[in-house]
Amino acid sequence: MTQPEALEGRIADALAAGDLAAAATEGIRGYGRELLRYLGSLLGDEDAAGDAFAETCAKIWRGLADFRSDSSFRTWLYQIVTRRALNKLHRGRNTGSLNLLAENPDPGPEPAAAAERNFAADAVTDALAALPFPQRAAVVLHHFEGLSYADVADVTHSSVPAVRSQLFRARRTLGTKLQQWR
DSSP: HHHHHHHHHHHHHHHHHTHHHHHHHHHHHHHHHHHHHHHHHHOOOOOHHHHHHHHHHHHHHHHGGGGOSSSSSHHHHHHHHHHHHHHHTTTOOOOSSOOOTTTSOOOOSSSHHHHHHHHHHHHHHHHHHOHHHHHHHIIIIISSSSOOOOHHHHTSSSHHHHHHHHHHHHHHHHHEEEEEEE
């Protein structure tokens, strides 16, 4: 059993036992880091991501009784986080730049090569930040968070064909904007 399956199992067991506090704690502890990273990628501002994450944690605690196991707990969490990010963006609190690649510092010894990789990473994050929110969410959820098309559709309340369309448009736009880096 993989670690995500084991985590989902522990959450399901806690829910089946009626222990909502244990389920919420397991979910936040198990998925918190990736949710915070996801919020940072969508909002482009660590402070806004932290605020949205705190709001998400509160929503999880309040809304756990409404969780229906027709999707995974992880997908349900991503739905909440995506709505929080969208609310923040609509309130005009997106002022930073994306920082998707910061978790993988380059250990390479060659300063010129490292500088070029940093410029390329900046170009990618700037290009992602310029995408419309639905396209950015689809790209981040699928390519950075590893969710399937079906899970992205669940999170974004859309269909699999809509997700494919959003990803196609995003890839086309990113390909054009990042052509010099090919």
